[in-house]
Amino acid sequence: MxxxxxxxxxxxxxxxxxxxxxxxxxxxxxxxxxxxxxxxxxxxxxxxxxxxxxxxxxxxxxxxxxxxxxxxxxxxxxxxxxxxxxxxxxxxxxxxxxxxxxxxxxxxxxxxxxxxxxxxxxxxxxxxxxxxxxxxxxxxxxxxxxxxxxxxxxxxxxxxxxxxxxxxxxxxxxxxxxxxxxxxxxxxxxxxxxxxxxxxxxxxxxxxxxxxxxxxxxxxxxxxxxxxxGRFRWSDYRYFLRRWSEAWTDATVAHFRAKWALGADDPVTASFRPFVTAQRQFPTIDRVQRALDRLLSWRMSRWLGRDVLGRLEIRVNRWWVRVDQARGDHGPIAPVVSHRAGL
CATH class of the missing domain: 3.90.550.10 (Spore Coat Polysaccharide Biosynthesis Protein SpsA; Chain A)
Incomplete structure (x- = not known):
């Protein structure tokens, strides 16, 4: 071979x-x-x-x-x-x-x-x-x-x-x-x-x-x-919520702007946070929203779903990231376990 x-x-x-x-x-x-x-x-x-x-x-x-x-x-x-x-x-x-x-x-x-x-x-x-x-x-x-x-x-x-x-x-x-x-x-x-x-x-x-x-x-x-x-499993959410967190996004935007000498008002990088919020809320708020749409009027459903629950989810995500970081899951990479077979 x-x-x-x-x-x-x-x-x-x-x-x-x-x-x-x-x-x-x-x-x-x-x-x-x-x-x-x-x-x-x-x-x-x-x-x-x-x-x-x-x-x-x-x-x-x-x-x-x-x-x-x-x-x-x-x-x-x-x-x-x-x-x-x-x-x-x-x-x-x-x-x-x-x-x-x-x-x-x-x-x-x-x-x-x-x-x-x-x-x-x-x-x-x-x-x-x-x-x-x-x-x-x-x-x-x-x-x-x-x-x-x-x-x-x-x-x-x-x-x-x-x-x-x-x-x-x-x-x-x-x-x-x-x-x-x-x-x-x-x-x-x-x-x-x-x-x-x-x-x-x-x-x-x-x-x-x-x-x-x-x-x-x-x-x-x-x-x-x-x-x-496909359905998200509960075991997916810990990483998913960190992956699309505002904390990671804000740090990324600040670094990218500094690296490429972009202004603080650069519109494309300013769009990253709303994109990430939508990405994170898709498997949670969007599913709740569909259920509310079946039960309530359109106006009431949108107010309760995307407005109230959407804002609440953002607060919960900020809290969750702080809690997750406090667990010590954010420092230097732990010793790597490597399994190598047949190479």
Whole structure:
């Protein structure tokens, strides 16, 4: 068997309950030789046992910390174990389609790209709903100051509607749902910025790559779907609430603005907090809202749901993050437990 060109690094995105489905899909869709490093940041006991058994059976490297991780922390843990030409970062809720890895590697080999992203679908693979088919991002100099901009192409479109318009092309950014990076890029750039805690990590890396003279490419023949369906388990919520907390968001925004010399009134970064609040409230407030809609008038339902309960949830989340931090679950990474089998 030929020596692998790629190390796949799997990291937690926002929950753990889709771990099994995503890992089995990855192996089913990836015949090409590859190394796998699975970074398990404080998953519940059921998932911890499953991953340990899979690591022994399939022969991948499992790295576990006993605390939850900022996504870029998890990626850097995996990155330190990469000895191949390429690293692919993929979230633990992403379902790759057959041929995804071969086509991303082919794109990098044929173009010399530092970064390659696939076609991102959202929901369930058979829905064929586009999350992003390449993205744009950059820093603009305007009379009112430096401004960050970003745009997703073809978001919300059905794949069949736009397939003929999709082609391999350089672009401004791709996302960490799944991203191939040439390992030598990190020799130039250093590790991923762990102060980018929950927003715009992908934008930050792609901006750095392009500033250093590298290219970012979109490869439409590679497809990855990130799963938003399915019930959340109670064991998901502790990480989920921290992952999309205002505390992480505010720290990220302040750091990103300082790093790229953006003003405090930059509109795109100002939109991060409302986005994160909506993301966090989706599996909770939105479900309550649907129940209220069936029981009450529209006006009363909206007032009680999104207004009253929405504001209450924000307060509860702030309290929860303070309590969770007080448990000591926010300091330096605990000693890493690494299980390595058959490598």
């Amino acid at each position: 030929s020596e692998p060109l790629v190390t796949i690094v799997v990291v937690p995105r926002e929950r753990f309950s889709v771990t099994r489905r995503a890992l089995e899909a990855l192996y089913a869709s990836t015949p090409r030789p590859f190394r796998l490093v699975y970074v398990d940041g404080g998953s519940p006991a059921r998932i911890r046992r499953y991953l340990a058994a899979e690591a022994r059976s399939r022969g991948f490297e499992l790295v576990r910390t006993e605390r939850h991780l900022v996504p870029n922390e998890a990626r850097n843990i995996g990155l330190r174990r990469v000895r191949t030409r390429y690293v692919v970062f993929i979230d633990n809720d992403a379902i790759p389609a057959p041929g995804w890895l071969e086509r991303m590697v082919e794109c990098a080999e044929e173009t010399g790209a530092w970064v390659v992203g696939p076609l991102y679908l959202v929901g369930e693979p058979d829905r064929q709903e586009i999350h992003m088919a390449a993205g744009d991002a950059g820093i603009e100099e305007r009379p009112e100051g430096r401004r960050f901009f970003e745009r997703h192409r073809f978001t919300g479109k059905r794949l069949d509607e736009v397939r003929e318009h999709l082609a391999r092309t350089p672009c401004g950014q791709v996302e960490f749902h799944c991203m191939l990076v040439r390992a030598t890029a990190f020799e130039r750039l250093g590790p991923l910025d762990e102060a980018m805690m929950n927003m715009a990590e992908h934008s930050d890396l792609c901006l750095l790559v392009r500033h250093a003279g590298g290219e970012v490419y979109f490869e439409p023949t590679a497809t990855v779907t990130y799963i938003t369906s």
